[in-house]
Amino acid sequence: MVNVWAIGRDATLWEDPLVFNPDRFMDSKMDVRGQDFELIPFGAGRRICPGLPLAVRMVPVMLGTLLNTFKWKIEGDVAPKDLDMQDKFGLTLARLRPLRAVPLPL
Numbered sequence: 001m002v003n004v005w006a007i008g009r010d011a012t013l014w015e016d017p018l019v020f021n022p023d024r025f026m027d028s029k030m031d032v033r034g035q036d037f038e039l040i041p042f043g044a045g046r047r048i049c050p051g052l053p054l055a056v057r058m059v060p061v062m063l064g065t066l067l068n069t070f071k072w073k074i075e076g077d078v079a080p081k082d083l084d085m086q087d088k089f090g091l092t093l094a095r096l097r098p099l100r101a102v103p104l105p106l
């Protein structure tokens with residue numbers, strides 16, 4: 001069993017590992033397809049997620065469509081910088097408080 005949680009918080013691998021900063025991947029050559037073990041959201045090796053080819057195509061299409069079709073705000077008018085990023089323990093990590101985003105017509 002690989003502790004992906006610990007890998008993702010390892011300060012020898014990540015700058016400011018506890019900071020939610022998706023921009024850190026902007027110029028990154030890191031491959032999520034099980035080649036770079038710092039980041040293995042689909043697992044790696046023989047049991048790697050068989051849905052990976054579908055997911056890497058569909059997630060950008062779906063996310064891009066949602067972002068281009070609506071403006072978004074966080075329910076309760078919470079500012080993004082104030083978003084509660086605590087997680088709750090489980091077999092997989094889930095947000096303690098679900099993100100409830102509201103689509104607004106453009």
Ligand code: HEM
Pocket residue numbers: 040041042043044046047048049050051052054055059
């Ligand atoms: C962003 C989307 C997805 C992520 C992040 C993801 C992630 C994962 C991870 C981490 C595993 C465990 C790999 C391991 O044991 O090392 C897994 C397994 C699996 N995933 Fe996905 N997955 C995604 C989408 C999908 C989709 C779209 C499908 C099917 C259409 C799928 C089907 C499966 C199946 C069947 C397994 C079990 C494989 C096995 O145990 O041999 N996943 N996935």
